[in-house]
Each structure stands twice: as C-alpha cells, then as structure tokens.
Amino acid sequence: MSCFARKELSKILHSIFTDYLPQIFAAGFKYTITLAIISFILGLIIALVTALVRISDKGGGFLIIKAIFRFYVWLFRSTPLLVQLFIVYFGLPYLKIPGLLPNGIKLAPFTAGIITFSLNTGAYASETIRAAIQSVPREQWEAAASIGMNRGKTLRRIILPQALKVSIPPLSNSFIGLVKDTSLAASITIVEMFEVSQQIAAENYQPLIMYSLVALVYALFCSVLSWLQGWLEKASSRHSKESEAEA
Amino acid sequence: MKITKVNKTFGNHQVLKNISLDFPAGKTTVLVGPSGSGKSTILRSLDLLERPESGNFDLDELHIDFSQKIKDADILTVRKKTGMVFQSYNLFPHFTVLQNVTEGPVQVLGKKKADAEAEAKQLLAKVGLADKADFYPETLSGGQAQRVAIARSLAMHPEYILLDEPTSALDPELEMEVLKVLLELAKEKQSLVIVTHNLAFARRVADKIVFVENGEILYDGDAGKFFAQDNDNQRIQDFLNSMSLASLD
Numbered sequence A: 001m002s003c004f005a006r007k008e009l010s011k012i013l014h015s016i017f018t019d020y021l022p023q024i025f026a027a028g029f030k031y032t033i034t035l036a037i038i039s040f041i042l043g044l045i046i047a048l049v050t051a052l053v054r055i056s057d058k059g060g061g062f063l064i065i066k067a068i069f070r071f072y073v074w075l076f077r078s079t080p081l082l083v084q085l086f087i088v089y090f091g092l093p094y095l096k097i098p099g100l101l102p103n104g105i106k107l108a109p110f111t112a113g114i115i116t117f118s119l120n121t122g123a124y125a126s127e128t129i130r131a132a133i134q135s136v137p138r139e140q141w142e143a144a145a146s147i148g149m150n151r152g153k154t155l156r157r158i159i160l161p162q163a164l165k166v167s168i169p170p171l172s173n174s175f176i177g178l179v180k181d182t183s184l185a186a187s188i189t190i191v192e193m194f195e196v197s198q199q200i201a202a203e204n205y206q207p208l209i210m211y212s213l214v215a216l217v218y219a220l221f222c223s224v225l226s227w228l229q230g231w232l233e234k235a236s237s238r239h240s241k242e243s244e245a246e247a
Numbered sequence B: 001m002k003i004t005k006v007n008k009t010f011g012n013h014q015v016l017k018n019i020s021l022d023f024p025a026g027k028t029t030v031l032v033g034p035s036g037s038g039k040s041t042i043l044r045s046l047d048l049l050e051r052p053e054s055g056n057f058d059l060d061e062l063h064i065d066f067s068q069k070i071k072d073a074d075i076l077t078v079r080k081k082t083g084m085v086f087q088s089y090n091l092f093p094h095f096t097v098l099q100n101v102t103e104g105p106v107q108v109l110g111k112k113k114a115d116a117e118a119e120a121k122q123l124l125a126k127v128g129l130a131d132k133a134d135f136y137p138e139t140l141s142g143g144q145a146q147r148v149a150i151a152r153s154l155a156m157h158p159e160y161i162l163l164d165e166p167t168s169a170l171d172p173e174l175e176m177e178v179l180k181v182l183l184e185l186a187k188e189k190q191s192l193v194i195v196t197h198n199l200a201f202a203r204r205v206a207d208k209i210v211f212v213e214n215g216e217i218l219y220d221g222d223a224g225k226f227f228a229q230d231n232d233n234q235r236i237q238d239f240l241n242s243m244s245l246a247s248l249d
C-alpha cells in the first residue's frame, strides 16, 4: 500500500516538473508577462499624459480636455477591472452605430486585454504621478523660472526627474498588482497561466496542486519585480551615497 | 531698473501700496524693514515671480505694464537679466553642484556644455567651492549651498542679482562665507538688490537703503544718512533701535 502511494507521489512529482510547470511557465512568458509589460508601458504613457493635462493651468477650451481626462480616471477607478474586461471584449461588439460602426467593435482577446489593462493602469498611475509632481516643492519651479526656464523645460528637466523618483515605490506596486490582475484575462479566453492551470486541473483532478503551482509562479514573478524595485530605488538615490563616499 | 506705482494685493490685503523705486545699475540696493512689510514681494516682483495688479516695470529698453498680460518673450528677457537667490537656496537636488550651475547657460542660453562647464568651474572657484563640483546639494552645508546658488545665478550673467534674506537660514559662521562673496560682488560693481535683517552687513554693503513698512516706502536714499544717529524719522529710529544697532558699534 505504502509502496503504491510512493509510486503515485513520484509520478505526480515527475508530471509537475516535466509537464505542468513547463506549461505554466510557457503561458506565463507568452501571455502573463507580455500582457503585464506591454500594458504597464502603455499605461505609464497614458498616466503621464493624463497627469500633465490634469496639473496644467491652461484655461479656455482646454478645460473640456481636462474634464474628459478627469472622467476617464474616475470611470476606471470606480469600476471593477473584471467588468471593464467584459465590456471591452464581450460588450463592444454590440456597439453598433449605423453608418459609422455597423458591425460594432470586435477585438482579439489579447488586444482587448492590452487596451483594458493599459487604461486601468493609466488611471491609477496618473494619480500617483500627479501626486508626485505636486510633492515637488513650488520653490523648484521658482528656481527654474528664475534662470529663465519655461514651463515645459522645467517639467522635463527639473520636476519630472524628482517626481519619478518619488513614484518608483507606488508604481512598482501597481506593476506587481497588474501582474496578478492579468489572471483575470482568463475570463476573456486568453490562455494565460491561470487558465492553463485550470485546464490541467480539469484533466488530472488535482486542483490543489495545480492552483498552488500557479500561485507559486505568480509569487516568483512578483518577487523578481520586488527585487528590481529595490534595485531601482537604490540606483535613483545613488547621488547621496556617491558623494558621501567621495567626502 | 525701476518700478513705478506698483500695487499688489493678496486676497483683500494690500501688500504693496503704490510704490515707486529705482535700482541703480552697478550699485547695491538693500531693502530693510519689519517682518511682513512687503520686502520679499517687491523683490519677487522684480523677477516676475509675483505679478502686481498694476504699475510699471522698466529694465533697459524693456517696459512692462503690470495691468496687462505680460508677453512670454518679455518674461524671458526679465528672467535672463535678473537672477534670484532664495533664502532656502532651492538648488536642484538631482543635479550635481556643477550641473546646477551649467543648467541655465546650457538649457536657456544655448551655450555649449564644455564652455558652460569651464565657466561654471571658474564661478565655483570664485565662491570658494572649486572642490565641490561633483557633489550633490544634500551633502553641502547651508553656507556652501547658498554660494552654489549665487554661482548658479552668476552663470546667467544677469544685470541684477536679487537676494531674499540669503543668510537668514545660516549660522553666523556660515553666514560670513556668504557675506564675503556678496561684498566681493558689490566691489566688482555687480548690481545687487538684497533683502536682509543683518543691519551691520547692510551698512557695510549698501549704496542705497530702502526702508519698507506696511507696504510703503518710508526711506529711499543714501545708506550713510539712513544709519546716521540723528535720523529725524522716528519710525526708522525706532526700527534701528529695535534691531539694537548700538550693540554693533
């Protein structure tokens, strides 16, 4: 009897290392990581633009643009990510406008995922970046103004470098959150690693093992990111250390 | 450089009351007066960091009417011709000392980086900080930081350097480092406008004294007369006594 159990165990272990983990990792690199990285980069670009629009002091017609961006941030922060994914993937095909969009908007699952994750990340990260920009003392703007720098150059050369340094920890958190949130992409038919573990569990009747395995891989990915965050933080505050060493 | 009939209000508090002043080129003008009298507001108006509601500003051929919208090109001209040194230094923390000094010349004046660096090194030597070029601001003492700020301002070759209580954040010992640099600049006929509470220094450096109280100019003229003990203006006499000038003699 115990001999049978041991055989069973070694069989499972064998499958874990030669079959399950390779499949999970393959899906992880093909979908989880790519979805997360592409969406995060696009999200950061959206966030930066949004933050800059929202802190701008331009008036007139620009107020309408500001209102649109404010609405966007409100919308994506006040609705669940899963619902957003469903609307973009399952809902938009029914957005039929005669003459303009007779067939609705049909997106490939991966495209729908990228769009939703980018917009969602952009909404949250824009608030992070906006707060970071506003945390840079007003005197930095004045010092730059006093040597004749205009607003754009002051932002680019003086304010953003200081703001981005402050943003590294919260943005890293967003990125780690995004990696985990990509598991929701399973619900719009993307075969990312959580979906793969579900499919295998349905075949081998080992849900505990399969979901624990995929959890482990998520934890591994996120740990690598945490480590990267620590490295980035150190690199960005390098100036104090270096000159102390010289002194 | 001069301002005429300048009015500035914060909320419903009129901080500058129709004041007119001129700042002779090549001279040192020192603004003194009690706290909250409007000295900083005057100084900041000269660099357009503060915008009065009305009045005129003249600097060489440039004329600005504060009641009109100021053209970007005029703002740039003023900012190139005047440089501000702040009480809290306001160096750029993510740049080295050298980069702090070259930033304006390279980014605003379009100077070549190598030329800007060569000049920045001379300026740092002039303020006694040649060895700090590659340090970051947070490793400097207050006196060193303020001297870098002065070098940063000098690098733009401004006609006027405006200094708002440049040494109030410093210990007396560090204060002397900065005051020496300013005395040196005054001797070289660099036009200076200085707000200070240090009357001993004011007396030493000023060609012209402006006494501000409650948004009005109570004295505008020769420095020597201002400090003369027989000054007939009771308010000024009270102010000088309150700052216990006697103890400095």
Ligand SMILES: Nc1ncnc2c1ncn2[C@@H]1O[C@H](COP(=O)(O)OP(=O)(O)OP(=O)(O)O)[C@@H](O)[C@H]1O
Pocket (backbone or CB within 6 Å): B010, B011, B015, B033, B034, B035, B036, B037, B038, B039, B040, B041, B042
């Ligand atoms: N941004 C602002 N908003 C509202 N009130 C202001 C502002 N800046 C200055 N004031 C007010 O204007 C008045 C003059 O201020 P200012 O800073 O010019 O005085 P000061 O003479 O430089 O004083 P101190 O010697 O304390 O620096 C003060 O009553 C101050 O409270």
Ligand SMILES: [Mg+2]
Pocket (backbone or CB within 6 Å): B039, B040, B041, B164, B165
């Ligand atoms: Mg002041």
